[in-house]
Amino acid sequence: xxxxxxxxxxxxxxxxxxxxxxxxxxxxxxxxxxxxxxxxxxxxxxxxxxxxxxxxxxxxxxxxxxxxxxxxxxxxxxxxxxxxxxxxxxxxxxxxxxxxxxxxxxxxxxxxxxxxxxxxxxxxxxxxxxxxxxxxxxxxxxxxxxxxxxxxxxxxxxxxxxxxxxxxxxxxxxxxxxxxxxxxxxxxxxxxxxxxxxxxxxxxxxxxxxxxxxxxxxxxxxxxxxxxxxxxxxxxxxxxxxxxxxxxxxxxxxxxxxxxxxxxxxxxxxxxxxxxxxxxxxxxxxxxxxxxxxxxxxxxxxxxxxxxxxxxxxxxxxxxxxx
Ligand SMILES: Nc1ncnc2c1ncn2[C@@H]1O[C@H](COP(=O)(O)OP(=O)(O)OP(=O)(O)O)[C@@H](O)[C@H]1O
Ligand SMILES: *[C@@H]1O[C@H](CO)[C@@H](O)[C@H](O)[C@H]1NC(C)=O
Ligand SMILES: *[C@@H]1O[C@H](CO)[C@@H](O)[C@H](O)[C@H]1NC(C)=O
Ligand SMILES: *[C@@H]1O[C@H](CO)[C@@H](O)[C@H](O)[C@H]1NC(C)=O
Ligand SMILES: [Mg+2]
Numbered sequence: 001x002x003x004x005x006x007x008x009x010x011x012x013x014x015x016x017x018x019x020x021x022x023x024x025x026x027x028x029x030x031x032x033x034x035x036x037x038x039x040x041x042x043x044x045x046x047x048x049x050x051x052x053x054x055x056x057x058x059x060x061x062x063x064x065x066x067x068x069x070x071x072x073x074x075x076x077x078x079x080x081x082x083x084x085x086x087x088x089x090x091x092x093x094x095x096x097x098x099x100x101x102x103x104x105x106x107x108x109x110x111x112x113x114x115x116x117x118x119x120x121x122x123x124x125x126x127x128x129x130x131x132x133x134x135x136x137x138x139x140x141x142x143x144x145x146x147x148x149x150x151x152x153x154x155x156x157x158x159x160x161x162x163x164x165x166x167x168x169x170x171x172x173x174x175x176x177x178x179x180x181x182x183x184x185x186x187x188x189x190x191x192x193x194x195x196x197x198x199x200x201x202x203x204x205x206x207x208x209x210x211x212x213x214x215x216x217x218x219x220x221x222x223x224x225x226x227x228x229x230x231x232x233x234x235x236x237x238x239x240x241x242x243x244x245x246x247x248x249x250x251x252x253x254x255x256x257x258x259x260x261x262x263x264x265x266x267x268x269x270x271x272x273x274x275x276x277x278x279x280x281x282x283x284x285x286x287x288x289x290x291x292x293x294x295x296x297x298x299x300x301x302x303x304x305x306x307x308x309x310x311x312x313x314x315x316x317x318x319x320x321x322x323x
Contacts, residue, residue, distance in 0.1 A: 042119070043112045044155060047078040052109045059105060059276070061312075062269035063098055064220055066091070066260050073258055074106055077193070085180045086192040088255055090163075090245075092201035092233055093262025096311025099197045102262075103159050106195070110157065121149060122159045125166040125244065132167055139173035146177060147187055154191040163198035166244030171196075178255040196256070200240045201233035205261045206307070208232075213306065224261070233259045264307040270294045273312035277319050293322050 052075060056067045070089070077087040091099040108114030123129070129138045149156045160171070177189040208227045209219070224230050237245045237259065238252075250256055265273075271294045278285065296318050299305035 041112060042117050045108075045110060045112055047075070047110070049075045049079075052105075055105055055109060056102075060098060060102060061272040062219075062265045063102070063262055065222065065224055066098070066102060066262050069224065069258055069260050070102060070106065074109070078110070083190045085255070086178060086189050086194055088178050088194045088196075088250075088257050090196040090198070090237070090256050090259050091262060092198055092237070092259060093205055094199060094202040094264055094311065096308070096313030097262040097265055098311070099262055100161065103195050103197065106193075107157060110155070110193075117157075119149070119153050119155065120157045120159070121145070122161060125160070125162045125164075129166060129170060135167050135170050138167075138170055142170070143173055143177075146174060146189075146192075147185070150177075150189055150192050151187045154188065155193075157193040158195070160194070160196045160244070163196045163244040164200055164240070164242075168242070168244065168246035168248070171244050172249045175249055175253065175255065178250060179253070196244075198237070198243065198245070200237045200243055200245065201259070201261070204229065204232040204236050206264055208261075209263050209307070210301070213304075219263070219266070222263070229261055230259055233261060265311045266306055266308070267294060267299065270297060270308050270312055270315065273315045274319060277316050281319070283319070283323065289322065293318050296322070 049071075053071055056071055060067055073087065073089060077083055091102065093099060104115045107117065107120050111117035111119060114120075123142075129135075129142075146156075146158060160166070163171070174194075176184045177192070178194060182188060182190070208222070208229045211227065212222055213219070222229075234251070237243070238247065240246060245251055271290055274290050274293045278290070293315070297314065298309040300307055300309055
């Protein structure tokens with residue numbers, strides 16, 4: 001009788017062991033497959049200078065300054081085996097001129113999955129940090145997020161969109177991460193990339209472009225420091241009182257490597273955007289069609305009408321209603 005009970009117990013026990021062993025194998029297999037599917041192809045691209053150069057040349061229109069500075073800054077940083085600090089760029093310009101577009105170009109030249117990589121983090125001020133009263137909580141959260149992500153993956157990329165709408169002071173919380181420290185609490189941030197996007201400085205850039213046009217200069221002659229553009233942007237951004245950079249210590253301490261101006265686009269660039277959208281949508285049409293779409297967008301100043309008010313934004317929508 002007793003032996004019988006022992007026998008039953010033994011059978012149950014060994015069954016449990018067998019079942020749990022099988023479960024283990026299944027769990028392992030599932031983890032392996034999800035790893036393969038969702039993680040293992042989220043890789044770094046081997047950095048290729050020529051590839052980035054071609055990509056910028058083919059898919060970015062009318063931004064010769066941004067194109068040149070981004071190419072030099074990104075390739076210098078990506079090929080540096082011992083960077084002394086993370087790469088920190090700030091893009092400035094009016095709406096629809098390619099600021100998000102360029103951050104996506106950078107992302108796809110670094111990560112196989114490009115902007116969809118889980119190592120590319122986009123923070124949208126109004127969405128992630130909406131409340132003024134919560135600034136202290138956001139500071140803590142932001143530091144935790146960046147620290148967590150960089151410690152598990154040093155080559156992480158952080159994009160701060162709409163810096164103009166960020167509460168002043170919040171961004172200063174990440175100052176130690178952007179500085180020349182080899183480690184902050186055991187984590188090194190030197191391989192990370194930070195990009196700030198804003199409209200701040202747009203009036204400075206617009207004025208420089210219009211003045212230079214009225215003086216009969218070629219757009220392509222404009223340089224980063226033409227007519228003191230970089231210094232003026234810098235001041236404008238620092239003094240934009242309701243914006244994320246207002247009196248920011250990041251600017252004071254010179255932790256932003258480049259303030260990159262994005263110029264307002266001309267008619268010919270808008271035309272290029274129309275052609276690119278047509279190619280993406282497999283639409284073929286004649287030049288007249290392309291002109292009709294490009295002419296459907298507003299241009300300024302009122303007399304000369306040479307610069308696009310919305311850049312290439314809404315080109316796709318205009319295109320779709322013209323088909
Ligand atoms: N210079 C450009 N070259 C090629 N395409 C462009 C350019 N500028 C804008 N585009 C196109 O227009 C779309 C909108 O541009 P993007 O989102 O980069 O504007 P933005 O500068 O971030 O504007 P905003 O300040 O409104 O956020 C992009 O997806 C891209 O397709
Ligand atoms: C990484 O950043 C995201 C926000 O983009 C955040 O939700 C996540 O918790 C962070 N990961 C870690 C480990 O902190
Ligand atoms: C920003 O500056 C302007 C004048 O320079 C002032 O009228 C305004 O109140 C300031 N706003 C804030 C939020 O400090
Ligand atoms: C455009 O055409 C190509 C091949 O001709 C096809 O692979 C692609 O899916 C098409 N794209 C769209 C948006 O229809
Ligand atoms: Mg944008």
